[in-house]
Amino acid sequence: MNDRGLIVIGSGPAGVAAAAAFREYCDDVPVRMLTADVDRPYFRPPLSKEFLRGETEDVSRDGAEWCADHGVELLTGTRVDAIEVEQRVVVAAGARYPYTELILACGASPTPPPVPGGDLAHILRSQRDAIQLRDAARRADSAVVIGAGFIGCEAAASLAMQGLSVTLVAPDEFPQQKRLGAETGQRLAALVEKSGTRFVGDTRVQEITGDSVVLDDGVSVHADLIVAATGVAPNSAIAETGGLEVKHSRIVVDAGMQTFWHGVFAAGDVALGVNTTARRPIAIEHWQDATDQGAVAGRRAAGADAAWSQVPGFWTTIGDETLKYHAWGDGYDRSRLVDHGSGCTVWYEADEAVVGVLTHNADDDYDLGERLIRDRKPAPVPMQ
Ligand SMILES: Cc1cc2nc3c(=O)[nH]c(=O)nc-3n(C[C@H](O)[C@H](O)[C@H](O)COP(=O)(O)OP(=O)(O)OC[C@H]3O[C@@H](n4cnc5c(N)ncnc54)[C@H](O)[C@@H]3O)c2cc1C
Incomplete structure (x- = not known):
């Protein structure tokens, strides 16, 4: 056994798919998954839906034994501080982990609104975030959700379905008008309002205090609970300081999810990969696409052939209604x-x-x- 082997950074869908695909081709090489998350791998999509509504407690994936069954050593609560690609070493909390192949699947982190008090709002990315939000919601009568992307729309609807008085505020006149057009935005507003949420568009947040959100027209909206769904930033800092190419905050990779550095791959929300069907780099933030890219990276790291070719797609559920979307997104x-x-x-x-x-x-x-x-x-x- 080679004591280096594969290191995967991140335990989201890209990381899990990468480790699984690698194992299909290499069963005698060590695989380590280092993740900042304190929990074992879980499904993120229910966190703004069934989990937030208290309809399910269990979002864990693949069973607790998956890592052991696949010979994957999982190190939770282990944030990677640096990668040294020339030495083929990953550094986390002072410990040095050598590797032969490296897959960066470190995803993205929410960006709080850049206003005074922005850090006071709840964010929603990890299972721990969702537990905190769900517990706070159980004590709350009212909520303001800032940002009407899909996660904001889903979270607002879920909170309203729990009986909270919810206001969803967004800068577009209708949710995602710039991205999807006015007519689609109107449909999204109708779905959000059907859940009992009040949608306030064409509005920017100026300040967040402990129990209110101040809007740009001076109106202050009281809320027991404030949630920021104001976008994410790829976790690419370790790649950039490690000397990898980063563009628009994403790690640049080819269709095989390989960086310009041999043996170093990236997949999922942190990657800017070439899609062979689109014939251009595509930035994407969906569960299935992170899985597809992770599988490509894992196969390539194992020496097999693979390329990212799928048309991106995802589902969103706002209240009881599900929308499905395929697009290149550019x-x-x-x-x-x-x-x-x-x-x-x-x-x-x-x-x-x-x-x-x-x-x-x-x-x-x-x-x-x-x-x-x-x-x-x-x-x-x-x-x-
Ligand atoms: C609430 C919510 C609902 C969603 N719903 C949907 C949906 O319905 N449909 C859909 O298609 N998509 C949905 N998404 C988006 C989808 O979950 C993401 O696109 C997907 O998780 C991206 O996968 P990833 O593996 O690239 O990154 P992530 O899932 O973000 O995983 C990244 C991993 O890297 C770890 N990490 C980060 N930095 C470091 C570091 N320095 N060292 C070690 N570990 C690190 C993190 O802890 C995490 O384990 C949702 C997202 C959220 C937050």
């Missing part, structure tokens, strides 16, 4: 919303080809959209 020229009565499909095109599809109760279109994006075909409806 812009579109025009969009068309088709209403189906009980839901809708939004087609996004660039250069006469579908680059995104968002569906609500329209699974066939979700599947069709994936194929059209992959094949660079136009939408099946006239675009406005």
Whole structure:
């Protein structure tokens, strides 16, 4: 046995998939997973949904024995402080861990709102964050959620479904208007409001105090609970100081998730990887795509061939309603919303080809959209 072996930094979906894929090809090489998280690997998506609503307590993944079964040594509560790629060493809390191959799957961390008192708001990324938020929600009657991305919309709806009086504030007139268009934003606002949440758009937060949020029109909204869902920043600092190429705060990798440094890979929210179908680098923050990229990195680290080729996709559940979205996520020229009565499909095109599809109760279109994006075909409806 080589006492170096593979080191995976991070125990999210990219890290877990990387370790699992590596093990498919190499069963006699040590694998260590170093993670800052104090918990064993778990599913993040339920944290803003069923877990926050108290409908499930168990978000752990793969069973407690997975690491032992796969011969993966898991070191929780172990934050990596530095990587030394020339020496092939990872440094954490003064200890030095040598490696042969390294996979950085260290994800992203929430960015609090850059306003006075911004750090007073709850954030939501880890299971510990979710436990704190859920416990605080049980003692609260009212909440303000800042930021109407998918996590903000989901958390607001979950809190409202728990009986809290919830206000969701966002700078766009409608949730995610800049990213998905006004019509889609209106649909999102309707779903959020259906859960009982009050949506206040076109509004910026100026200050957070212990029990209120001051808006840019001077109005102060009282809240027992304040949640910031104001975006994330990739955890790329150790890569940058370690000499790897970082662009837009993400670690630059090829379609095999390999950095320019041989034997060093990156995958998931921290990576900027080339997608072979898109034929360009794609920045993505979804569970399944982190899993896909992690699997590619793990196979490559084991010496097998693999490339990231999947069309990105994810589901979001706001209250009782699920939306599904496939897209490259780097812009579109025009969009068309088709209403189906009980839901809708939004087609996004660039250069006469579908680059995104968002569906609500329209699974066939979700599947069709994936194929059209992959094949660079136009939408099946006239675009406005
Ligand atoms: C509440 C919530 C709900 C979500 N819901 C959905 C959803 O419904 N659908 C969807 O597609 N996506 C969803 N996402 C997004 C999805 O969870 C992320 O895209 C995905 O987790 C990214 O995976 P990752 O492995 O790249 O990073 P992460 O899951 O962020 O994992 C990174 C890991 O690295 C560790 N780490 C970071 N820095 C260090 C360091 N220096 N040393 C050691 N370890 C380190 C962290 O502790 C963590 O274990 C949700 C996210 C959240 C927070």
